[in-house]
Structure formats: C-alpha cells, structure tokens
Amino acid sequence: MDAARAVAAVTAGETLDDAFARMSDGLSDNGAAVRDLAYQCLRAHAGIDRRLAVLVPKPLREADRQALLRVALCRLEARPDGAHTTVSQAVDAARALGGDRFGGLMNAVLRNAQRRHAELEAAVAADEAARLQHPAWWLDRLRADHPDDWAGIAAQGNSHPPMALRVNRRRSTVDAAAAALAAAGIGAQAHGTTGLLLDKPCPVSRLPGFAEGVLSVQDLGAQGAAALLDVAAGQRVLDACAAPGGKACHLLEAADVDLLALDHSEARAQRIADNFARLGLPGRIAVGDAARPDDWWDGRPFDRILADVPCSASGVVRRHPDAKWLRRPKDIAQFASQQRAILDALWRVLAPGGKLLYATCSVFRAENQDQVAAFAARHPDCRRLTLSGAPDLSLLPTAEHDGFYYALLQKAADAA
Template sequence: MSTPQRSASLAEALLGAAQLIAAVLGGRNFDVALAVSPLAGVTRAAAMDIGYTALRAYGRGDFLLGLLLEKPLKEAVLRGLLLAALARLEARPEEAHTTVDQAVTAASQLARGRFKGLVNGVLRSFLRRREELLALADADPVARWRHPAWWIARLRQDHPDHWESILAAGNTHPPLCLRVNNRRVASADFLIRLNAAGIAAHALDDTAILLDKPVPVERIPGFAEGLCSVQDWGAQTAAGLLDVQDGMRVLDACAAPGGKAAHLLETALVDLTALDADAARAARITDNLRRLGLAATVKVGDARAVDAWWDGRPFDRILADVPCSASGVVRRHPDAKWLRRESDIAGFAATQSAIVDALWRTLGTGGKMLYASCSVFGEENARQVAAFVGRHADARRLPIPGTTTRDAQLQHLPDAEHDGFYYALLQKD
C-alpha cells in the first residue's frame, strides 16, 4: 500500500486483495475482476495495491507456499490471502506483527473462521524460517525473478545483455508520467502548478513530466480541464517519430484509449481517424479527446477488415499500435505474465502481421507507417518488422532519430522513467 492503513481496514484490504488474486488465478483479468468487485474507497485502493504487489511476486509466493504447506490448497480465496500476506511480510518486515494479525482477522471471514489457525501457522512459520526460505527462493529462477520460466528464457534469448534488468524492472511499481497539453498550457507553467499543489515532479522533455511519487489523478491540478494526460514517457515517443504535419490525413489504428491519438492532435492540426475494434474502448477515445478539447473521427472496426471502414482515400501517416503480449508494461498489469502462455506469442504475431499488411493498403505513396508495440519480445518486434519488409517490396525502413542502430528500430527497455516500447518507421515507395 502507498500509505499505512489503520488495522481495521488492512484486514478488509487483505481480504479484498485475496478475492482479486483468486479471480486472476482462476483465469480472469485483474481489471475485469476489479470492475465487478464491491470494494470501494480506501479499501479498494489498498486492495488493488496489495493485489498488484502479490501478483508481481506470484512466482515467489507460489514457491514459498509449496514449502510451507503440507498439501495444495483447494480454497482459492484462502490461497490468495496467504499470497497477499506473504508478499507484504517480505516487503514490510517491520510490520510483521500487524500483517499476521490482520491476515488472521481476514481469515475469520472465510468458512466461518475455520482457516484462522492455518493462516496464523503458515505466516508464523514463514517468519521463523524466513532466512532459510528466502535463500531457497533466491536459488529458484521463477521464485527469484518472479516471472514464468518461459518468459525468462525468451528475455535471455532476445536481450542477452539486459534480461536481468528487464525482469527486475517488471517487479517494480511503475512510474507516473504526465503529458502536458501544450495547446492549453506551457510545460514550465504546468510544472509550477504541480509544485504549488505539493506534487514533486521534474520535466523529462518539452511535454513529459515525471512525478516523484504517483498520486490519484484527482489531485493533479488541471487534469479534469484537459491540461494534461497520464501517459508513459515511452508511449509519448510515438508522436514525434511519426512526423505529422498540419493538414495531413492520419490513422491511429488500435487507438483505444486514445493517448497516442490525442498526442498526435496536440502536435499538429491533422485530420485524424482513430480506429478500434471494441465499441466500449472506442467510447473512451471520444471521452479522452473531449476532456482535452480535441476532435477526431472515431470509428469502430477491425484494422484487418479495411473495406469495412476505409473510404478509399490514402493516409499520409499511420500509427500501427498493434495488440501484443504487453511484456514491456507488465509491471502495470502483473496478472498478464501469469495469464499469458508462451503459445500466445505466436498468436499475437499472426494478428500483427495481418494488421500491418492490411493497413499498408491504405497508406499513400511516400507516406509513413510507424509500427509500435508495448512488447520486449523479438517475435513481436524486430522479427515482425523484418518479415513485413520482406513481404513488401515497396516498404523501406527509415532511420529513427536519436538512435545509432543500423537496422532503424528503437527498443525502449523498462526502467525507472518509462516502460518497454518498440518502434520501427516504414515508408511506402
């Protein structure tokens, strides 16, 4: 949790987190489980934080439970409670007494309290054997790195010099970065407003401001009025790379929730079409643009089914922000690394190929398409783009400004300032 909780609410938060964790381990997306949860207020926020922390550390918690339990648990919420409590015990050893006490209180709400003794016994056993158990966990790759074995293997293959730092970053709390709407306010002036509101932050470039500590958007001055948006610094790279100019026809495919589309509109006066296959997500694009005082043509449609939504007029620029494994932003969605299967990557790659092949038809001669993903897996990035260029004789890679790579691509790796993103710029000859 970001702030200490009073004892009564900690038990409620642990129980709420346990229910969310149980839903994820049952195959449900964390956000979907949260949307139907009755959790509210400070308990909801605390349960989210505890749940995310436990899921980031699931590989470790699962390993520890295997050592602490005589047999696997059938009760999913009970398992979730123990995972949440173990993650908190390791993260906050100075609050061990409170954590155990409140976990036992939470257990009293399950099965008429018959698991209180088990929870107390497991957690106290962990505390007694802490050094021994953590040493064993550190010797196990999945427990040490808190990622699935296949995920670790892919990163070692794709990023032999950086795989450890990528995994370490995936276990941290993500940074909160703002994109200032320069059509409404200068970045320097907005930074002054943040500091006046007691929010410590610093500028990363002309539009990006990184907060020292994340805060709820309700605390950010001018957010509701459209002076800024929450957008990772790595995601903000896209608008500059696409090189949009006033008067251009621009397509943002797979655009929801609209962050990159809005940034393009803040960058130049363009005729922008924002496309997404999901109607509910497309509605979020409209809402976000309205808050920022921006306008675009928002369409619901499958990027692969071009004839269903394209009017036949070529685009000057296309942002192909393709669906992917989200392996570069996994610290924001820690459930993803446990819900994903290695076989899913080939499925994403096939969808990506179909999307960019279809979109290429809609790009005018001399136009540019930016291939973008929030992945760090080569099958979805470098190998995907290489295969595309091999299929299309009229496709040419363009240099990425500010990089020294010979193969004209940019791979942001997750760190303290931004998430993991991939970009490759292609021109149609």
Template sequence: MTAAASLPIRHPPLSRALAAAARAVAEVLAGRTPEAALAAAADEVRPAARDLAFNALRDFGRGDFLLARLLSRPLKDQKARALLLTALSRLERRPEEAHTLVDQAVEAAARPFKGLTNAVLRNFQRRRAELVAAADADEVASFRHPRWWLDLLRVAYPDHWQEIAAAGNGHPPMTLRLNARCRLASADFLARLAETGAAGRALDETAILLDCPMPVERIPGFREGCVSVQDWGAQQAVRLLAAQDGMRVLDACAAPGGKAAHLLERHDLELTALEADERRARRIDENLVRLGLAAQVITGDARRPANWWDGRPFARILADVPCSASGVARRHPDIKWLRRAADVAAFAQTQAAILDALWPLLVPGGKMLYCTCSVFPAENGEQVRAFVARHPDARRLPTGGELPELQLLPTALHDGFYYALLEKCP
C-alpha cells in the first residue's frame, strides 16, 4: 500500500457546514430559494450544509418555538438566528452529538455571537425535557407546519391530516424512470445498480424506487439517457393522459420537462412543451437533449395562447398548472414558511385562467389532464368541479376504477399529486 493510499479521508469540520447552512437558512427565510442560497457554499461542504439547512427549514416551526423560550428578546441578527435554528434542529435529531455540535456551532458563530450561541444551546440541553414537552404540546411546533396549513389539512382530511403533516416533514423518496426507448428491463437495471453498491425495487415496468438517494452521476445509464429521476406520483401522468402515436400533444407549464420526456419515451408524438419562464424552458431543452428526444419548446404564458399558438388544435393537453406545491413540501421545505394562506386562492385563480384558456385548443373528443402537486382541495377537486360547471362540453373521465379524480397523498412511495381527466364532448 502506498503512503498516499493509506492517508485517511479528511472531512471539512462541522463548523464550516453549519456556517454555510446558517447563511442559506437566513437567505431562504428572506425569500431566496434553497438551491440559490446553497450555491455559494464550497463544494466540499455543500452536501452536509444542504442536509443541515433542509432539516432546519423542515423544523422551522419547532425551532422558532424553542428560540422564543431560550432568548430573553428576539434576535435581530438573522444569520445568528439561523445558526441557532440549524443547531437546535441538529441537537434534536442527533442528541448523541450534543458535545461536538455545541462546540462546532460556537466555532461557526460570528465573534459577537459566540457567547450567546454557547449559552442558548447549553440552556437547551439543561432544559431539554421541559422544552421538548412544551413543543410537543404546541400544534405548530409539534407538526412543524404553519397553523393555516394545518387548518386546511384538518378540514380536507379529518382522519388523515396528522399523517399528511408528518409525511411533509420527512425525507422524500428517490425514484427513477427507465427510458422505454432503451428497452432496459427493470431486473437488468437493478442488477447494474447492485454493482454500484446501491439497491432498489421496481414499482412498475419502468419505475425504480431506490433504497437510499444517490448522486445522479452514480446512477447506471443516467449519462446515456436511459434513466431519469422522477417521482412515481409524477409518472402517473403519462398513463392517465393515454396519448397515442402520431398525436399532437401540448404539455403546458412543462418545466423541467420530466412529463414531456416521459410522453416522448413512450410514444411518437408531435409534442409542444410550453413554459412561461425562459430560464426554466432551457432546462426542458437540456433534459430532452440528454435523453435523445425532440419537441417544440416554446416560451409563453398558458393563459394567453394568442401569443404562441399556431391555430392547430391538440388531441391531448397536459395542464400541469402552477400550484402551492403542498404535496411536495418535504422536497421544498421553505414553501411551508414562505407561503401564505392567501396564496392558495391566488394559485386557484391562475389555474382557472389556464384551464379556460387551454380548453379551446383541444379537439372535440380530445382529452385534457389537469395536474397539480397539491393536497389542497381548492386547487384540485373544487377547481375541476368549477371548471366543468363553466364548460358544458367538458366531461369527467375515470382516473382509476370509477373515481373521477386521483388524489395521491405523500407516502414513502410517492409525493402528493392530484389528477383529473377531462374529455371535450364532440
């Protein structure tokens, strides 16, 4: 063994990851996205910082509750506050690391706040049982969701709202989609996956649920375009839309292009992918290039077809509309604390405008699949019922069995999604 080979792997100190995570949490609470906030972190600390920051954001309602009882007055310095939130989240999740965590958090703190950081975290350790009991008795702190969010869940799902909230605080599953054009059997892919030291199981012919998340560069076949990352709930869209070879199809609000790519992997289509944001539209192109697929990618507002539609109707329309993203909160924990109750109604107005604008683009006998990643009825069933009431030529079709809609709630298998299939009567 060479001297170089025998050297131990050196990991960056926890203090650096804590500092990077705290900066990200402060920026997110000021309105920035977690991805943008973490982009400034050094490569060697970014994975650990991301884990710390995302857990702190998942636990924000609880951390905020605890800090209010640990501080004599509100802390105005947002970076110092974010560091305490991050450290408290870690202390609760990994109490066995308490000694190291406190030491490293003090190291990460700016000089004026080192004493405060040490005092607050050691005070939490001394009063842990008392503070945890108080947090568990408080609904927002216990369920780690805003009160308005919990109220909506309680009304919509009186028997399951607690499980839905709990799922929103967990880590999401990582599911892969096998490109049907590569003709890669799930058993063969799982064998290749095992060679990398990873494992998973098939959920259907092309969906693979990984036992543990892994970097995409380690996924066999990803670089070659034979595999993509896509939640199993999102993969249901292609089955429900039931497109056929040769059809003209519109994927509205298409970024980052997962559903458009899935459609093209399954069928030979004349597909138009529409996205309002030019930067996000470029991601559709990038994904299609990696997969060896082609579509017409257009930047435009789905509410204003006159600005981008060529006048030729579509046989199928996928209306994957903007929404609260309440069904994927565990992937984007910032939304729980940056969204407001009024945002749900605002999204519902946008969704209604998109549906009304796209409906005339559908051929008689054609089908539109309405899709959200929300669990709130105002964006889902209530939205579709109102649309059908406005459009006498719209008929609801079953999405499985006799049900006229499919509401997936977040579980260990998939995120929360809603689907409703509409047919335009000839």
C-alpha cells in the first residue's frame, strides 16, 4: 500500500524523494522494501501501463487505485514464483482501499495477467516506449543526440544503479578504506585516488568509517568534477548549485581552499551543512539564487567556480525513475533557459584568468554541448579548455557510473 501511495504521488506531479520525505513518519517497518518496489514500478512504468491497457482498457479515475494496480502488477511480473502471495496481499490491500468491488477487480486483473502473459508480452514488444521503458519523446531525443548509443543509454536507465564511495583523503586512503571494507565483508574495487566501487550496494550503516567521515557515497562520474576544476590551496572557490554537497566536500578534501557552497533552498543547504560537519570540513554556506549574484556575492571574484546546474537528470534516471514520467518535452528548453541565466550570472563573479567547470547530469545536447557552444559565442572573453584532449567530457551511463557532462571554461586574463 505504501509503495502505491508513493507511485500515486509521482503520477500527481510530486517527486519520489519528496513523496517519501512526506511519508517517512508513516512508512511501515519494511521501508526499504517499500522503496524498492516503488522504484521498480516507476522504472517499469511504461511496460506496466501497456499491460494494464490490455487488462483494464479504461483507467480507473481514482489515482490511488490505479497506482495500486500498477504496483501489484509490477510485483507479479517481477516475482512470478510468489504469485499466490502477491495476489492475496494485493487483493487484501484493494479491499482495504476500495471495498469488495475493488478487491474483486484486483483479483480478476492479476489472474488475467497470469493467464494472458504471452499476449501481454506481445503488446509490450510491439510498443517501443513500453519495451524500452521510456516516454517516446525521450527516446526520440536520445536517438537524435546519440545515434550510436541511444539504446544502451535507455537500457542503463532501467538498470539498478551502482554504489560508489569517495574516500576522504584527509582521513584515509583508498587502500586503507578498501581493507576496512574487506574486513567487514564488503567487496569493493579501487578507482583512481579517491574512488571505490562496491561489488553490490549496502546500507551506509554497514560502511566502516562512514559515520566518522572517512567515506561518502558519490558516483564515480560525479567524482570527476574536483579533479577537472583543478583547485589549489588559497583559492576562492564557489560551488554554485551545491546541495547536497558531495562535490563541495570533495573540493575541500582536495585542497585548502576558501569555498562557498551556494544553494537556493534552506532545507537543501542544511544537507550541505550536515555533510560538512560529518566530514570535518570548513566550507561556508549561503542560501541564494545562482542567477542573482547581487543577493549573495560580496564583490570579491572567485578563482574557480563549479556550475553544477539544474537539469533534466536524464543521465541519472535510474536513480530518479520518476523523472521519466514527470518531465515533459518543453521542460528541456526551460532547463536550458535556466542554465543560460546561471552561466551568464556566474561569469560576472569569476576572476580574470579563473576557471568555471560547467556540469550536468544530463545526456541531452540542448543542456550540454549546445549550451556551452552558445555561451562561448556570447562571451568573447571565454576560452574553452580541453579535457583529455577533447573540447568537453561526456560520460554516458555505464554499469560503473552515471551519465555526466563537463566543460571547462577560462576567463581571459585581461577581461574587464
């Protein structure tokens, strides 16, 4: 029932994170299983709805009942060996929600799903959006932006995300942290000077050293930002869209910099403060809009700026499957407009000769390559620096990391 409540909230326009935050006090004891089922249902949303369209051609008007049908059918498809238990529990939940009539409908739908399995699979196979578990417009954009990789990107978007850790090198090393994990029975592979990729995800409560600030959870692709920005001791650094603070913390772990972490939300800024405290880091925090520096800037330019701008999250959709169903085609242009405003505003506060790292967790060109090219064309004092010999770095999602985009821009030394 709780998973269905979360799914219903998403179909009503709420993010899954916000839905679970609101529901947290009322979640049942098996909260982890509830979350897993809700995420699973949203990843498979298109396929589930295509099956339901065959079984119940007219969707139910009550969003909570339709959501319960989705979740029950998702669980039935994922656990065919536990079909009897799934049907029994789903019918009980349906009766509690809508009485015997809805309980009877639930029973009929699930029994029909078992009997008509081949027919339902054929319906899904004939519908590309259902088969690939993404909205049609999203797939069209992937195909246009990544003609050679679009299908693989979509497949990764339906997978379970990897879990990676960043070692706080002020407190430990990758080798020492890996040894501690191994002693705790947790397998991990080292990546670079700060990264560890777990063989399988586990609760942070099991991670030796997490509470003491030795480890943080951060995707390997996200860990690239600190090295690309090339910070050095004594520099003034701005993380302009910082919450929850992973990249800001990594920058502070990398060098003794004077860092300001900015976010538009007080609640999100508190998450940055919590991470700074756990890791023992001295960063400053401000609440403000990155596109309006006059509200928070003290007039002293920054040597380095990380602009990890708001975006579609199309590169991390396996972590946020609700994004596939909350986003609309027009949203990409709106994100691009917001990104443009932030970039233009932040360029004002960057010191001559300073560097700005533009970052997104998107795989859409409109938010990445097109955005940076348009910015460089507007600003003659902007020089694009190469990353590993290329004009930018586009990380498509893989089994090891999420999808990210980076471009490094330098302001002319003689800029006014």
